[in-house]
Amino acid sequence: MPGKQAAEKGAGCDAASIPSNYLTIRATERLASAAKLGRVAAQRPEARAKHVASRNRHAQAESAWDESSQPAWLTAELFSRKIQPVLADVSTSAIRSRIGVSRWYASRVRQGYRPHPRHWQALAELVGVSPTPPTP
Numbered sequence: 001m002p003g004k005q006a007a008e009k010g011a012g013c014d015a016a017s018i019p020s021n022y023l024t025i026r027a028t029e030r031l032a033s034a035a036k037l038g039r040v041a042a043q044r045p046e047a048r049a050k051h052v053a054s055r056n057r058h059a060q061a062e063s064a065w066d067e068s069s070q071p072a073w074l075t076a077e078l079f080s081r082k083i084q085p086v087l088a089d090v091s092t093s094a095i096r097s098r099i100g101v102s103r104w105y106a107s108r109v110r111q112g113y114r115p116h117p118r119h120w121q122a123l124a125e126l127v128g129v130s131p132t133p134p135t136p
Contacts, residue, residue: 054102065118079120084112086127090099098126 038126039045087095099119099130109115115123124130 017045036095037088058101061118062116063084065116067117070132071121072118072122074124076114078129079114079117079124082129083120083127084114086129087123088112094122098122 043052090110092103092106092110095101095109096103099106099115099122101107101109101115101119105115109119109123
């Protein structure tokens with residue numbers, strides 16, 4: 001029996017008989033399948049409702065924010081010069097938990113995206129930037 005003989009000798013079972021890109025192809029297929037499942041799940045009514053509620057919460061917080069509540073020392077220039085560069089070294093989870101945003105948004109902030117000014121003070125505290133006392 002040729003099949004039995006081949007199995008006994010291990011022919012066809014060694015690594016050399018597997019195409020070199022087999023594992024890469026399988027991983028790519030699995031990733032594509034998982035991505036498709038994620039996109040489908042994101043379109044479910046529960047997920048869409050959660051997204052809408054989150055977006056409404058953030059829109060309300062932005063409109064309720066009063067620019068006059070921002071400390072005078074915390075300017076756009078100071079944020080760009082002293083805070084934003086340091087955020088690249090802060091973990092996404094630390095940014096996320098400090099300002100209450102999604103992992104995606106926190107990642108964008110870490111990559112250099114300037115968040116809404118209502119977040120600047122919390123981010124300044126996170127990286128240890130505070131007003132410098134005036135010199136006498």
